[in-house]
Amino acid sequence: MQTTLSSTNSIQSARDRILDAAVELFATRGFQAVGLRDLASYLGLHAGSLYHHIDNKQALLFELIESGLLDLLQETKCRMNNARRPCERLNLFIQAFVKFNFKEKHKLTLITSEFANLNKEQQARVIQLKNRYSSLISTFFTHEHNKKEAFNGEICPLTNTAVTILFGQSQWYNPETTEPQLTATLTHIFTCMIGNYKRN
Structure with a gap:
């Protein structure tokens, strides 16, 4: 009924x-x-x-994607602010993403798969939030004196690769993968990427 x-x-x-x-x-x-x-x-x-309670279906989709990105940004920044060393910042960054990956898997799917169904204004807002998140990743591939530029939106070339690895794995990884396993895998990948960047 x-x-x-x-x-x-x-x-x-x-x-x-x-x-x-x-x-x-x-x-x-x-x-x-x-x-x-x-x-x-x-x-x-x-x-x-x-x-x-809602304007239309598209507005509902936008609200879900926007809230997901805002939650991910807030959780990531809060964790990273407590870190003192670069390796600790990396670990906390990955922990924040993995937590979101498991806790908000449906929102993560919308973020990665439904962008095309938003209007141009909504897409512009989502791109803005994605760039803010990407700027956090860029700091891992940016020398100490360039961190300010990274936070201001100048994204280094490796960042797109890192973003693809993070968000792409949500569509590919084994559903039976545990949080510790995914954390260890992503930490290893990022550590290797950062190490290669610093050697070049």
Whole structure:
């Protein structure tokens, strides 16, 4: 039986329920394959009631991607701020990503797979957030006196490779891989990349 959002007894807010359902459906079925009627049906709701909480499906996708990137940025910066040595900063950076990878796997899928379904204004905002995250990676391949430039958005050539490795592995790695295993693998890869960069 379908209900309205206002009649549910869920502890979560109606909006939270919509966001949780949308991120799962968009990530597992694909954004284009899921309509608002599908989302409402999944929640056991009348489709019209969704419009009390969201503007449209595209705006919903953008909110999920933006919030995912903001969460990843905040978690990464908080961890790295506590580091004193470069190797410690690298370890904390990777730990933050791996935690996000496992905790927010559906948002990570949307970030990597659904960018093309945003409008130009939304894409510009997402690119801005991605560049901010990339600037954190750039510091690992930038000499000490150039760190300021890296944070200001001058991305060194190796950064794109590092980003591809990080976000690409989420689509390729064995689902049975554990957090410690993925952390160790990424740490080894990044350590080798940084070592090669410093020798050149």
